Amino acid sequence: MNIIEEHRTEVRTGNITYSIQLTTTPAGEPGTPARTSIKVRGVGERGEPVADGGFETDTAEVTTVAALLSETLLAHGGMAGGRRRARPSAESRGRPWTAELDADLERRWLAGEGIAEIAAELGRTPGGIRARLPRVGCDPERAGEYLPRPPSKRQEEAEPW
Structure with missing residues (x-):
């Protein structure tokens, strides 16, 4: 198998370091599209795994997959408090001022x-x-x-x- 492109990124957020690896391989037989493998791994400050996974897609679809993943993760993060910081609720919040x-x-x-x-x-x-x-x-x-x-x-x- 010939690898035509590989890209690695490492990002630290808080106490977690995420590494993302994209590997694109050329088309095989005629009619078989080029493929891109996407792997994600996250480790905590003591090296404990917090995220691990990956998948493969047709290289022509990477942009579409990236948009779908981004939209889905941002929507889920908003529901779970991921993108927005979860704030503790103030005890008197919403009560009238005297x-x-x-x-x-x-x-x-x-x-x-x-x-x-x-x-x-x-x-x-x-x-x-x-x-x-x-x-x-x-x-x-x-x-x-x-x-x-x-x-x-x-x-x-x-x-x-």
Whole structure:
């Protein structure tokens, strides 16, 4: 068997190293298409196998197979939390904000606490904290600062001539 092309890739993600090997062999007898063998192996940081498999396909179909695999793996990863990071659910997520919680949020932000720290203390998500900060008058882009008054409020508060 003559190998006309071989490609190897090694990728490390987290504590797992994946190796992917593609080997393309020429067509055999007339009417027999060229074939591509695809092998995937993943090992953990101690060398323990976490993924192992492979298959062979008609070389002309590699692009189609790659698109199908990509689409399927991304869809499955989204369902299983693979592509998106699984986030722990905050205990107070979705519960209404009270005046007391708003005051606590404002006090903590102005004291210089970070979003992650405030979220953990209040049982909220970091996104929930970022979204609530402007509602209590705080600038979510600048820790420890209030938002400037909008121009519409400045005109209302201006003294009459």
